[in-house]
Amino acid sequence: MNRCERLGKDALARRVARDIRDGSIVNLGIGMPTRVADCLPTGIEVVLHSENGILGVGPAPPPGEEDYDLVNAGKQPVTLRPGGAYFHHADSFAMMRGGHLDLCVLGAYQVSATGDLANWHTGEAGAIPAVGGAMDLAIGARQTWVMMELLDKQGRSKLVERCSYPLTGIACVARVYTDLATFACGPAGLTLIDAVPRLSRDALEAMIGLPLRGVA
Amino acid sequence: MIDKIAASVADALHGIADGATVLIGGFGTAGIPDELIDGLIAQGARELTVVNNNAGNGQTGLAALLAAGRVRKIVCSFPRQVDSQVFDGLYRSGRIELELVPQGTLAERLRAAGAGIGAFYTPTGHGTELARGKETRVIDGRPHVLEYPIRGDVALIKAEAGDRWGNLVYRKAARNFGPVMATAAEFTVASVHRIVEPGALDPEAIVTPGIYVSRIVQVARVATRAGGFKSAATA
Numbered sequence: 001m002n003r004c005e006r007l008g009k010d011a012l013a014r015r016v017a018r019d020i021r022d023g024s025i026v027n028l029g030i031g032m033p034t035r036v037a038d039c040l041p042t043g044i045e046v047v048l049h050s051e052n053g054i055l056g057v058g059p060a061p062p063p064g065e066e067d068y069d070l071v072n073a074g075k076q077p078v079t080l081r082p083g084g085a086y087f088h089h090a091d092s093f094a095m096m097r098g099g100h101l102d103l104c105v106l107g108a109y110q111v112s113a114t115g116d117l118a119n120w121h122t123g124e125a126g127a128i129p130a131v132g133g134a135m136d137l138a139i140g141a142r143q144t145w146v147m148m149e150l151l152d153k154q155g156r157s158k159l160v161e162r163c164s165y166p167l168t169g170i171a172c173v174a175r176v177y178t179d180l181a182t183f184a185c186g187p188a189g190l191t192l193i194d195a196v197p198r199l200s201r202d203a204l205e206a207m208i209g210l211p212l213r214g215v216a
Numbered sequence: 217m218i219d220k221i222a223a224s225v226a227d228a229l230h231g232i233a234d235g236a237t238v239l240i241g242g243f244g245t246a247g248i249p250d251e252l253i254d255g256l257i258a259q260g261a262r263e264l265t266v267v268n269n270n271a272g273n274g275q276t277g278l279a280a281l282l283a284a285g286r287v288r289k290i291v292c293s294f295p296r297q298v299d300s301q302v303f304d305g306l307y308r309s310g311r312i313e314l315e316l317v318p319q320g321t322l323a324e325r326l327r328a329a330g331a332g333i334g335a336f337y338t339p340t341g342h343g344t345e346l347a348r349g350k351e352t353r354v355i356d357g358r359p360h361v362l363e364y365p366i367r368g369d370v371a372l373i374k375a376e377a378g379d380r381w382g383n384l385v386y387r388k389a390a391r392n393f394g395p396v397m398a399t400a401a402e403f404t405v406a407s408v409h410r411i412v413e414p415g416a417l418d419p420e421a422i423v424t425p426g427i428y429v430s431r432i433v434q435v436a437r438v439a440t441r442a443g444g445f446k447s448a449a450t451a
Binding site for chain 2: 050052053054067068069070071075076077080088092093094096097121126128129131132133134135136139140166167168169170
């Protein structure tokens, strides 16, 4: 990967946004996935769901107009788009668990080649566990995509054969968008969808330590 | 005549016993019934089990109840926040028990309690640490986990407006757990900013019918403060 250039966070958000279809109902997770909202292609209509009982989440309000009764899952102030609706928590998670969301995009600590997801707990001694809606989203949306950097701070691949962190869900991730390449996960393992320029499949396989099917 | 209006927060909370399970609405700071929590601190009940999505923010409200040493156990989905220092300290020193529940399972366990459902199977959490030791069953080829209702002795919730029958409407995303907690408790107290005459709330728009509400009490409107921010996964 000497000469290849990693996607920055915004470029990665744009890469994810490019694959979201017109008319989709989408839940964006905390952190990096939240950026996707600002990168959706113009001319398509996407309804954003927030676990705390909102469909039709709009952009952040201008400074001074924040209303903390209208926040997203990360407790950041948001707005409601015309046509949006409020509902209670049991209904909100019925939408999620019941397969009514087309897509959710989540961050991750690790994803396995077969789509197991670890994104809620490092399992470290003294770490306070917190799960929120991650487990419901991971298994409930019709498709779950992960958005993350491919390598951790030590340079180890976060795409792995088996997750070492505690699992959020089993075989639930369909695609993984990273700063170096895009992958599909499935029972047969990883398929390479695309990669940044000048990054070969061989180099990616060496980086991840797992075989990659597909061309790119 | 039915009149559920309490003259004060203290009147509304009269009778909450030591050891009670208290369902407290809110998500972060939105929908947190701060005045009722302050009232519970003043009321004095101890050894409480508290059910809330989070575990308190900053030093006030639920965090103050925890700091006062009145909570034996908390049932929640997301205790760890940037401003959950009171809970973090109690948890790390072993002075509070935590039951961590996926958020949708938390909401559905409350719903089940209110709806008279004995237990339910959910796919959420299957194969994870949070399902360890629980019964499982494969339904339509998909593994599910058996989950039991969470019933409250008391629910403390925040609504926007109500009438003397206990009918309630909420404000924006401050609705969150209020409606489902109202159904799940033996005794539900709602704080409201406005009390209106029966008939003034549009019957098509009432979110919580009065059947689920025991007492309502009017409190001054204070803008919901910021709080409860999550930090992103950073590994």
